[in-house]
Amino acid sequence: MDNRNVVVCDNGTGYVKCGFAGENFPTSVFPCVVGRPLLRYEESLMEQQLKDIVVGEACADLRHQLDISYPVHNGIVQNWDDMGHVWDRAFYHELKINPTECKILLTDPPLNPSKNREKMVETMFEKYNFAGVFIQIQAVLTLYAQGLLTGLVIDSGDGVTHVVTSDNLLFTKISSVSDYSKCVSITSLYIWMNSSYLPDGRVIKVGTERFQAPEALFTPELIDVEGDGMADMVFRCIQEMDIDNRMMLYQHIVLSGGSTMYPGLPSRLEKEILDRYLEAVLKGNKDGLKKLRLRIEDPPRRKHMVYLGGAVLAGIMKDAPEFWISREDYLEEGIRCLIKCGQA
Numbered sequence: 001m002d003n004r005n006v007v008v009c010d011n012g013t014g015y016v017k018c019g020f021a022g023e024n025f026p027t028s029v030f031p032c033v034v035g036r037p038l039l040r041y042e043e044s045l046m047e048q049q050l051k052d053i054v055v056g057e058a059c060a061d062l063r064h065q066l067d068i069s070y071p072v073h074n075g076i077v078q079n080w081d082d083m084g085h086v087w088d089r090a091f092y093h094e095l096k097i098n099p100t101e102c103k104i105l106l107t108d109p110p111l112n113p114s115k116n117r118e119k120m121v122e123t124m125f126e127k128y129n130f131a132g133v134f135i136q137i138q139a140v141l142t143l144y145a146q147g148l149l150t151g152l153v154i155d156s157g158d159g160v161t162h163v164v165t166s167d168n169l170l171f172t173k174i175s176s177v178s179d180y181s182k183c184v185s186i187t188s189l190y191i192w193m194n195s196s197y198l199p200d201g202r203v204i205k206v207g208t209e210r211f212q213a214p215e216a217l218f219t220p221e222l223i224d225v226e227g228d229g230m231a232d233m234v235f236r237c238i239q240e241m242d243i244d245n246r247m248m249l250y251q252h253i254v255l256s257g258g259s260t261m262y263p264g265l266p267s268r269l270e271k272e273i274l275d276r277y278l279e280a281v282l283k284g285n286k287d288g289l290k291k292l293r294l295r296i297e298d299p300p301r302r303k304h305m306v307y308l309g310g311a312v313l314a315g316i317m318k319d320a321p322e323f324w325i326s327r328e329d330y331l332e333e334g335i336r337c338l339i340k341c342g343q344a
Contacts, residue, residue, distance in 0.1 A: 006318045007097060007104040007130075008310040009090060010138070011083070013072045014158030014258070017307040018090045021105075022315035026307050028094035030056035034082040035066030055089040074160040075109035075138075077116055084127065091128065099124075103132035103324055105314040107306050110137050110164050118335040125330045132324035134317075135341045139164035141309030142256040146297060150245075151252030154234060154269075155306070156217065156259035163233040165241060165249055214262040218272065231272035239281070247293070254297045256305040266298040 006021035012032060019027035035054040059068055071082035091097055104124060108117060117135055124133045139153040143166060155162045216222050218229040228236065238249045253273075255266065273294060282288040301308060317323040329337040 003315060003318065004097075005102045006314045007091070007095060007099075007102050008307060008314050009087075009104060010107040010304075010307040010310060011072060011077070011086075012157055012306075013070070013075055013160070016086060016090055017304055018095055019307065019311065020095070021311055021318050023311045024308070025301075026304055028090065029304075030089065030094065031059065032070065032072050032086055033059045034069045034071060034079075034085050035059040035062065036069070038065060038067055053085050055085050075157070075162075076112055077120070080119060080123070084123070087123075087128070099128040099130045102130060103134070103314075103318070104130050105134045105136065105310050107138045107141060107310055108135050109160070110139060110162055114338075117338060117341075121325065121330065121335065121338060125327055129327070132326050133330075134314075134324050135338070136310065136313065137164075138162075138306045139256075140166060141307075141313065142254055142305045143309070144312050145305050145309035146254050146299060148252055148254070150248060151254050151297075152234065152238060152249045153254050153256055154230060154260065155256040156230070157257040158259070161217070161230065161233070161257075161259070163230075163237045165237055165245075167245060214259075214265065217259065217262075217265075218268070229272075231269055231276060234269070235273055235276040235280070251293050251295050252297065253295065254302075254305075255299070256302050258303045260298070261303055266296045270294060270296050 003021045003023075008019055008021060008023075008026075010017040010026075014032060015029050016032050017026040017029050019025070033056065035058070037052060054062060054066060059066055069079060069082050071077060071079040071086060077083050091099055106120060106124070108120075120135065121133055124130045138155055139162065142153045142155060143149065143151050150167045152163065152165045155164070212222070216225070218231055220227055220229055234253060238246050241249060250273075253269075255269075260266075274289065274292075277292060277294075278284065278286065278289060299305060323340070325337045325340050329340070
């Protein structure tokens with residue numbers, strides 16, 4: 001099967017990344033946002049010959065004239081009608097495919113309700129008529145992209161941070177903190193410049209905010225969010241594992257997602273994990289740190305790490321019928337066909 005007949009689609013809270021099996025980069029990345037004209041603007045929009053549904057970047061250009069909706073929240077689809085408009089844009093306008101001739105690999109957050117996976121499979125077969133479907137957990141795809149079977153993934157994007165451990169691609173523990181990543185992502189609009197123009201023409205000057213925003217990833221109470229920071233999540237997650245697996249996980253901590261792209265974040269994370277290990281495990285005995293081989297893997301393309309892992313997996317398995325849920329499987333078994341993805 002040609003690679004262009006195997007689609008990979010990573011649906012994120014902030015952006016959709018879509019493309020084809022075996023690709024090193026997504027074919028298209030666009031905001032996961034849907035807009036509808038406000039009543040008072042309908043007439044003017046009709047004069048501009050714009051459609052009643054706007055998806056992606058155009059929503060920002062027309063934000064004052066649109067009612068904006070975000071169909072994905074914390075990585076989980078909340079509005080299926082709007083998600084259909086997003087997928088229409090991805091399949092028909094960005095990738096320009098005929099779904100009936102294609103298979104599709106979709107990504108899934110680790111705490112996604114089973115009903116959502118069932119709805120996703122139903123939509124792919126009944127609305128788009130894909131020939132085959134597979135759904136894989138995002139953290140597993142990150143490990144694939146890094147060439148690992150066992151490790152700990154910190155997936156921090158627009159809306160949620162997950163810490164997931166996996167042993168031979170089988171989940172052993174999931175820890176999550178919601179919402180503070182989104183606060184950081186919003187504030188990061190102001191991170192990279194000392195001054196910037198706002199949409200209304202005002203100029204703002206930024207000082208300490210440049211480091212205060214990403215600081216919330218480590219100290220979420222700064223933005224009034226309860227829960228562990230990133231280093232605490234990692235340390236707690238590993239220490240709650242079987243003692244025989246802990247050292248392996250400390251050696252393979254993989255960063256993934258746009259909120260891990262801040263300069264200096266990997267070294268800051270390493271220092272904080274070492275501090276916690278020294279205090280809680282070694283009781284202050286610094287000599288014991290020599291035996292801890294802590295490694296934070298920060299691949300340069302980690303912003304699209306989940307998509308890249310999906311492209312690798314889809315490319316390897318494109319001609320393996322036992323891997324994919326076929327249309328026939330779905331018609332015969334219904335949602336029980338999800339057992340092929342290990343998620344029924």
